[in-house]
Amino acid sequence: MTDRRDELAANLAKVERRIADACAAAGRARDEVTLIVVTKTYPASDVRILAELGVRHVAENRDQDAAPKAEACSDLPLTWHFVGQLQTNKVRSVVGYADFVQSVDRSRLVSALSKEAVRAGRELGCLLQVALDADESGRGERGGIGPGGIGELADLVAGAPGLRLDGLMTVAPLTGEYAGREQAAFERLMVLSTDLRRSHQAATMVSAGMSTDLEQAVSAGATHVRVGSAVLGVRPRLG
Numbered sequence: 001m002t003d004r005r006d007e008l009a010a011n012l013a014k015v016e017r018r019i020a021d022a023c024a025a026a027g028r029a030r031d032e033v034t035l036i037v038v039t040k041t042y043p044a045s046d047v048r049i050l051a052e053l054g055v056r057h058v059a060e061n062r063d064q065d066a067a068p069k070a071e072a073c074s075d076l077p078l079t080w081h082f083v084g085q086l087q088t089n090k091v092r093s094v095v096g097y098a099d100f101v102q103s104v105d106r107s108r109l110v111s112a113l114s115k116e117a118v119r120a121g122r123e124l125g126c127l128l129q130v131a132l133d134a135d136e137s138g139r140g141e142r143g144g145i146g147p148g149g150i151g152e153l154a155d156l157v158a159g160a161p162g163l164r165l166d167g168l169m170t171v172a173p174l175t176g177e178y179a180g181r182e183q184a185a186f187e188r189l190m191v192l193s194t195d196l197r198r199s200h201q202a203a204t205m206v207s208a209g210m211s212t213d214l215e216q217a218v219s220a221g222a223t224h225v226r227v228g229s230a231v232l233g234v235r236p237r238l239g
């Protein structure tokens with residue numbers, strides 16, 4: 001346990017350094033960027049250590065893993081982000097522990113989230129997941145809506161009881177015109193965010209950048225980076 005603590009502390013310090021350097025290089029204040037540690041596939045004991053080390057935001061992508069972990073960590077001062085593809089039959093469970101759902105990408109999901117948030121008497125932060133490998137009006141391979149769908153879905157979330165429209169999220173695409181061009185992809189997301197904020201001023205969150213491309217995301221203007229393996233170690237496949 002102590003070894004794991006040392007390992008996580010060292011990894012966290014490295015990631016913290018990278019974020020600080022990227023902020024400095026971009027002329028941004030360090031507090032403009034929030035680190036979210038993606039704890040998927042790792043045990044609740046790791047989440048507990050991370051909380052002790054000062055982490056305040058964690059993310060998960062599968063409800064089956066996340067629900068018991070969040071339960072086991074419910075005494076910790078953590079904000080939970082759900083970042084995976086979300087089926088409507090999991091919504092009730094996710095709304096039970098998530099403070100943010102970053103993967104909102106279709107109207108059916110919006111209605112389901114709204115219904116459960118109201119039922120639970122809570123307000124849920126929502127980010128629209130943008131697929132930059134999709135057609136303007138299409139859908140991404142790994143979830144997300146094409147840029148052309150943002151306006152309509154944003155209005156839907158903003159008008160849905162129990163939901164708060166907080167911003168946009170993306171994952172750097174593996175295919176299409178942005179494949180291998182993370183910086184360009186994140187800059188495109190920033191343009192879409194600026195557009196969105198014209199009609200939804202409070203939707204200021206821009207969630208982009210993972211272990212390998214957090215520098216590009218910070219440089220482009222991301223407000224939240226989602227870092228998993230650089231903190232916790234390389235996951236077995238299927239993470």
Ligand SMILES: *Cc1c(COP(=O)(O)O)cnc(C)c1O
Nearest residue numbers: 038061083210211226227228229
């Ligand atoms: C797993 C995951 C991350 C973190 O990825 P790493 O490469 O491990 O940093 C970020 N965002 C989403 C949506 C993920 O599923």
